[in-house]
Amino acid sequence: MRTIRLQVNGQPVVREIPDNRLLVDFLRYDLDLTGTKEGCSVGVCGACTVLLDGQPVSSCIVLAVIVDGCEVTTIEGLAQGDRFHPLQQAFIEYGGFQCGICTPGQIMAAKALLDGNPYPSKEEIQTWMMGNLCRCTGYYKIIESIQAVAKGKVAP
Amino acid sequence: MANLVSIGQPAGHVEGPAKVTGRALYTADVTLPGMLWGKCLRSPFPHARLLSIDVSQARQLSGVHAVLTGVELPEVRIGRFLLDIPVLARDRVRFVGEKVVAIAAESPDIAEEALTLIDVQYEELPAVFDPLEALQEHAPRIHEHPDSYTHPPIPEAFLHGGVAEFFPSIPNVVSQVFYRHGDLGAGFAQADRVFEHTFFVPSVHQGYIEPHACVVSIEPSGKINVWLSDKTPFIARSQFAAALGVPEDRIRVNPVSIGGDFGGKGSLMDSVLCYYLAQHSGRPVKMVMTYTEELMAGNPRHAAALTLRTGVTRDGQMTARQAKLVFNCGAYGAFTPLHTVHGGVHAGGPYRVPHIEIACLRVYTNTVPAGHMRAPGAPQTIFAVESHMDMIAHELGLDPLEFRLRNVLAEGDPSPLGEHWQHIRCKETLLAAAQAARWSTEKPPHVGRGLGMYDREPGAFGPSSATLSIDADAKLTLLTGAADTGTGSYTVLQQVVAEELQVPLEAVMIIQGDTDTATFEVGAGGSRFTHTAGLATLTAARELKQALITLAAQRLGCVPEQVQLQAGHFVVADGHSLDLAMLMAWAAEQGAAPLSRTGSYLPTGPVAITCFCAQVAEVEVDPETGQVQLRKLVTAHDVGTVINPLTHQGQIEGGVVQGIGQALTEHLLVQDGAVTTLHLGDYKLPTALDIPELTTVLVETKAGPAPYAGKAVGELSNVAVPAAVANAVFDAVGVRLTELPITAERVYAGLRAQEGRQ
Numbered sequence: 050m051r052t053i054r055l056q057v058n059g060q061p062v063v064r065e066i067p068d069n070r071l072l073v074d075f076l077r078y079d080l081d082l083t084g085t086k087e088g089c090s091v092g093v094c095g096a097c098t099v100l101l102d103g104q105p106v107s108s109c110i111v112l113a114v115i116v117d118g119c120e121v122t123t124i125e126g127l128a129q130g131d132r133f134h135p136l137q138q139a140f141i142e143y144g145g146f147q148c149g150i151c152t153p154g155q156i157m158a159a160k161a162l163l164d165g166n167p168y169p170s171k172e173e174i175q176t177w178m179m180g181n182l183c184r185c186t187g188y189y190k191i192i193e194s195i196q197a198v199a200k201g202k203v204a205p
Numbered sequence: 206m207a208n209l210v211s212i213g214q215p216a217g218h219v220e221g222p223a224k225v226t227g228r229a230l231y232t233a234d235v236t237l238p239g240m241l242w243g244k245c246l247r248s249p250f251p252h253a254r255l256l257s258i259d260v261s262q263a264r265q266l267s268g269v270h271a272v273l274t275g276v277e278l279p280e281v282r283i284g285r286f287l288l289d290i291p292v293l294a295r296d297r298v299r300f301v302g303e304k305v306v307a308i309a310a311e312s313p314d315i316a317e318e319a320l321t322l323i324d325v326q327y328e329e330l331p332a333v334f335d336p337l338e339a340l341q342e343h344a345p346r347i348h349e350h351p352d353s354y355t356h357p358p359i360p361e362a363f364l365h366g367g368v369a370e371f372f373p374s375i376p377n378v379v380s381q382v383f384y385r386h387g388d389l390g391a392g393f394a395q396a397d398r399v400f401e402h403t404f405f406v407p408s409v410h411q412g413y414i415e416p417h418a419c420v421v422s423i424e425p426s427g428k429i430n431v432w433l434s435d436k437t438p439f440i441a442r443s444q445f446a447a448a449l450g451v452p453e454d455r456i457r458v459n460p461v462s463i464g465g466d467f468g469g470k471g472s473l474m475d476s477v478l479c480y481y482l483a484q485h486s487g488r489p490v491k492m493v494m495t496y497t498e499e500l501m502a503g504n505p506r507h508a509a510a511l512t513l514r515t516g517v518t519r520d521g522q523m524t525a526r527q528a529k530l531v532f533n534c535g536a537y538g539a540f541t542p543l544h545t546v547h548g549g550v551h552a553g554g555p556y557r558v559p560h561i562e563i564a565c566l567r568v569y570t571n572t573v574p575a576g577h578m579r580a581p582g583a584p585q586t587i588f589a590v591e592s593h594m595d596m597i598a599h600e601l602g603l604d605p606l607e608f609r610l611r612n613v614l615a616e617g618d619p620s621p622l623g624e625h626w627q628h629i630r631c632k633e634t635l636l637a638a639a640q641a642a643r644w645s646t647e648k649p650p651h652v653g654r655g656l657g658m659y660d661r662e663p664g665a666f667g668p669s670s671a672t673l674s675i676d677a678d679a680k681l682t683l684l685t686g687a688a689d690t691g692t693g694s695y696t697v698l699q700q701v702v703a704e705e706l707q708v709p710l711e712a713v714m715i716i717q718g719d720t721d722t723a724t725f726e727v728g729a730g731g732s733r734f735t736h737t738a739g740l741a742t743l744t745a746a747r748e749l750k751q752a753l754i755t756l757a758a759q760r761l762g763c764v765p766e767q768v769q770l771q772a773g774h775f776v777v778a779d780g781h782s783l784d785l786a787m788l789m790a791w792a793a794e795q796g797a798a799p800l801s802r803t804g805s806y807l808p809t810g811p812v813a814i815t816c817f818c819a820q821v822a823e824v825e826v827d828p829e830t831g832q833v834q835l836r837k838l839v840t841a842h843d844v845g846t847v848i849n850p851l852t853h854q855g856q857i858e859g860g861v862v863q864g865i866g867q868a869l870t871e872h873l874l875v876q877d878g879a880v881t882t883l884h885l886g887d888y889k890l891p892t893a894l895d896i897p898e899l900t901t902v903l904v905e906t907k908a909g910p911a912p913y914a915g916k917a918v919g920e921l922s923n924v925a926v927p928a929a930v931a932n933a934v935f936d937a938v939g940v941r942l943t944e945l946p947i948t949a950e951r952v953y954a955g956l957r958a959q960e961g962r963q
Contacts, residue, residue, distance in 0.1 A: 084227015148691025149224030150464030187862030
């Protein structure tokens with residue numbers, strides 16, 4: 050067991066956890082932040098993507114002890130009250146999801162992209178997003194959703 | 206149908222806000238007080254006798270609350286149609302991954318540790334993995350007494366005039382269906398040439414990102430609460446009740462979001478086992494399959510071996526076809542909701558084939574049990590049909606488009622199985638695809654184009670119902686028992702209500718009821734939902750509208766016939782009017798609010814209409830390595846009224862990319878009976894980098910059974926892609942692949958073989 054101190058969605062969190070606790074389980078079961086999903090469990094599908102100090106990571110292959118002292122952002126931390134983040138709005142308006150299970154991960158990965166590169170090309174979006182699998186949409190509308198935000202077509 | 210307001214407008218998913226914020230509740234998100242975690246020990250052998258199971262050490266591990274073996278459970282077999290799979294293996298295991306022992310513990314870690322303490326002694330038995338070998342007289346028999354397995358009567362609507370038999374006297378055959386139309390002998394006698402080709406399609410996984418999950422909690426009253434990733438909650442309740450031998454009203458299936466279905470989320474999977482763990486431990490239990498378990502022991506698409514024999518005249522008219530379709534059922538047939546793999550009926554394709562015989566077999570092997578996936582059986586069958594078409598065209602010296610045009614169904618033609626459809630748009634759809642793909646234009650070297658076609662009727666089976674209510678604040682709520690698997694089905698229902706009552710979309714809430722509060726609804730599947738649930742919702746909306754008009758007439762002091770609903774206002778000819786909010790405020794004062802109506806719909810049989818899809822793939826093949834790059838894809842669809850263009854297009858795009866996966870990368874690889882692609886790094890779903898330039902063409906005809914003359918779209922665009930890609934590869938470099946997926950290795954081998962011939 051070990052105590053970790055971190056910021057989750059801007060809130061300070063202190064918890065005692067077992068050394069082998071995975072970040073995805075810590076978020077989902079210790080903090081009840083079930084918006085982060087687990088798909089493949091091996092860091093391939095991207096469903097569990099969260100931001101660790103602003104960078105996207107697969108929380109299913111990150112030990113929670115590693116995030117001690119870090120800032121973690123999950124899908125729950127994106128909207129400001131009732132106001133959606135533009136990416137959330139775009140995914141609805143442009144059909145960027147269907148079943149929704151990969152969507153929190155897609156949106157978090159897209160946020161990291163746009164935070165670092167606000168005007169990505171279509172190819173840059175495809176390359177960045179290739180680590181986030183989606184079985185429903187065939188990706189076209191995910192790419193359109195991200196492009197819409199980059200082009201300022203979505204009112205937050 | 207003038208002045209449609211909501212219908213035909215792009216609308217984002219009604220459940221969007223919940224899904225983009227992480228609030229949507231999926232089964233794995235359900236946590237109950239005192240809940241335990243269930244895990245299974247699975248068989249490492251494809252076929253073995255269980256000699257002994259020692260669970261004594263596992264039982265003693267602190268935190269373990271239940272350990273179950275097959276012999277401790279009632280001797281019951283479960284399934285979607287054929288009941289042949291035990292909840293836990295009893296005396297034999299028949300595939301690698303079959304469940305042998307189940308454990309409920311306070312954490313997943315404890316449950317997994319307990320699994321390592323179990324000692325199972327097996328005696329390996331001879332196994333068979335290839336369905337063609339399993340048919341041979343000397344093949345090991347996988348089930349000793351299959352005749353003892355039960356199933357419901359075979360529904361007439363799914364027979365297509367065929368003759369079906371369970372467990373005929375052929376080794377390991379689960380079911381055999383013959384579809385016949387015309388006189389096969391006479392048809393082949395009319396042929397100038399006869400061609401026969403055989404194709405192999407391996408299994409692919411549905412690839413939903415949410416693995417199967419379930420939670421079971423038993424109330425002190427005996428009421429059983431179930432949460433499970435199943436797209437058909439009411440059907441799940443029936444199956445669950447049958448498995449436990451309890452009345453259906455003892456079970457409540459609770460609403461959850463479904464994290465991808467594609468046909469694969471319609472079985473009980475682990476939930477009955479989860480019930481027994483809950484019963485034995487006295488605690489709620491959750492089971493979530495790992496993705497490795499999904500790939501090893503989910504219910505993937507059937508692998509198939511398909512032989513087609515076709516007679517043609519000198520001028521390229523088809524006279525007869527004989528098809529033998531052998532589907533690898535795996536070790537159990539439990540995950541298929543019918544007697545057969547339904548897509549086999551498409552072995553004639555959308556063509557004039559006056560004489561046909563299709564034999565469709567499901568065969569047990571010692572491999573993972575196969576289940577349903579998006580247009581079950583059709584991608585396999587159409588890969589064979591549409592590759593075969595090009596191979597014949599090549600032999601006849603005809604352009605593949607021209608050969609198809611000589612044979613496509615036209616208005617008035619019977620389908621290969623003798624159905625008479627109206628509004629046949631086969632040729633128009635094919636030509637639209639060819640035109641968009643610039644079929645006849647010049648191509649650079651090593652670039653090829655290939656065609657594929659498919660048709661599928663809108664689903665017309667099973668009851669649908671929905672209840673529409675309006676409260677004193679004029680808030681409209683539609684209660685449905687269906688789960689939205691992500692296809693946008695709730696949004697379609699929302700649009701229907703908004704259209705009929707002339708209110709904005711936001712004024713209509715969609716609530717998924719549990720199986721106690723909602724009325725019976727089969728749910729998503731078989732391309733039925735927009736049609737059947739759409740019509741049930743349409744009835745509810747129209748009846749509620751009539752009730753509101755009657756109320757308005759009372760308020761306005763006239764007879765209902767004088768009141769019209771116009772742009773959200775109840776209007777009388779003399780100019781008096783009131784809006785919905787005013788009406789409902791008044792209704793509340795009169796004690797007439799809330800007001801609700803339930804609409805139901807039960808189709809009486811198949812609809813006399815189908816939906817055509819024609820696709821052209823354009824590939825570039827690297828002649829040095831065999832690497833295939835899919836540059837462009839055109840998908841043309843014969844559609845009715847498109848109710849929601851946004852989600853309609855989403856269905857097309859998602860389907861296309863699943864087809865691309867099956868064409869190029871996906872292969873649930875089985876070696877010595879065991880799946881070896883055991884994680885999503887090895888099992889290669891397409892990524893955002895793997896998608897081609899896509900052109901969609903809609904050939905609209907205002908005809909279809911769904912509300913406002915809509916058709917179906919969900920199970921069309923994935924089907925013909927593999928054939929289109931294979932045909933394009935042949936066009937590009939002359940290599941004909943008759944087995945999927947179309948890997949660089951296979952194309953490379955074909956190119957080298959070609960060199961050897963030169």
